[in-house]
Amino acid sequence: MNYEEKTMKTEKIYEGKVVNLRIDTVELPDKKYSKREIVEHPGSVGIIPITNDGCIILVEQFRKPVEKSLLEIPAGKIEINEEPRETALRELCEETGFTASKLEYLFEFYTSPGFSNEKMYLFVAMGLVEGEAEPGNDEYIEVKKIKIEDLMNMVVRGEIVDSKTIIGILYGQKYLNLK
Numbered sequence: 001m002n003y004e005e006k007t008m009k010t011e012k013i014y015e016g017k018v019v020n021l022r023i024d025t026v027e028l029p030d031k032k033y034s035k036r037e038i039v040e041h042p043g044s045v046g047i048i049p050i051t052n053d054g055c056i057i058l059v060e061q062f063r064k065p066v067e068k069s070l071l072e073i074p075a076g077k078i079e080i081n082e083e084p085r086e087t088a089l090r091e092l093c094e095e096t097g098f099t100a101s102k103l104e105y106l107f108e109f110y111t112s113p114g115f116s117n118e119k120m121y122l123f124v125a126m127g128l129v130e131g132e133a134e135p136g137n138d139e140y141i142e143v144k145k146i147k148i149e150d151l152m153n154m155v156v157r158g159e160i161v162d163s164k165t166i167i168g169i170l171y172g173q174k175y176l177n178l179k
Contacts, residue, residue, distance in 0.1 A: 003029055005036070018077060019116075041118035044111070045088040046075040048168040048175070049098055049125040056151060056172050057128070058165070059095050060142045071144065071160050073168040075120070084121035092125055094134050096143050101127030106171060111164070120164060124175055148173050 005026040014021040020040040028034055049057035062069045076091035078084060085103065093099055106122045135141045146154075151169045154160045160169065 001029065005029075005034075008033065037115060039112075039116040039118070041077075041116055042080070043078040043084070043119045043121070044075055045078065045084050045091060045121045045123060046073050046164045046168055047088050047092045047103075047123050047125050048073055048106075048172045049092060049096065049100065049128055050172055050175065051128055051145060054176055055145045055147050056169065057096050057098060058144045058146060058151075060144060061140060070162050070165075071154075072162045072165045075164060078121075085123070088121070088123045088125070093131065094136070095139070095141055097131040097133035098125070098128045099131060100125035101129070109167070122164075122168065122171070124172070148176055 005028055007024050008027055009025040011023045011025075012020065013023060018041070022038050022040060024036045024038055026034055026036055051057065057074070058071050059074055060069050060071050074092050074095040076087060076095070078087045082090075085105065088103060089100070102125070104124045104126070106124055108119055108121045110116075111118045111120050133141065133143060148169070151160065152173060155166055155169055160166060
């Protein structure tokens with residue numbers, strides 16, 4: 001059976017700095033109609049910065065949508081005319097102050113395909129050199145260096161709840177075990 005939904009009409013609701021919102025009227029496979037609220041996003045990157053001593057560099061920052069501070073891998077939005085690799089190097093430096101001599105593309109995934117088209121490109125960063133972080137004017141970030149074993153325990157205990165970070169920690173553990 002074909003489960004594709006055919007877009008009959010698109011209505012732009014909001015255009016913002018980070019996301020746009022549209023409502024699509026779709027024809028379902030059974031020829032009925034429904035509406036889909038869709039958040040349009042230009043794409044993003046996530047970086048797993050792994051130190052020589054088996055730690056991952058994370059950032060802690062307050063996230064207004066969930067009303068609490070979260071521990072996350074460095075990440076950010078892809079700017080216009082920017083390649084994901086460029087974004088990863090820029091975001092790593094801006095958020096943590098670290099630069100990487102090795103940046104390896106891993107894979108990409110959709111962050112929340114039920115309502116958004118955001119695609120995240122995941123990278124692992126090695127050969128880290130510490131420098132000065134330069135977060136945006138509206139970003140208040142604390143950089144943390146945590147052993148992979150401790151991070152795995154934090155995931156199990158529910159202390160890390162950000163999906164890209166959980167993916168990054170799991171992949172970071174696998175990456176370190178392969179070395």
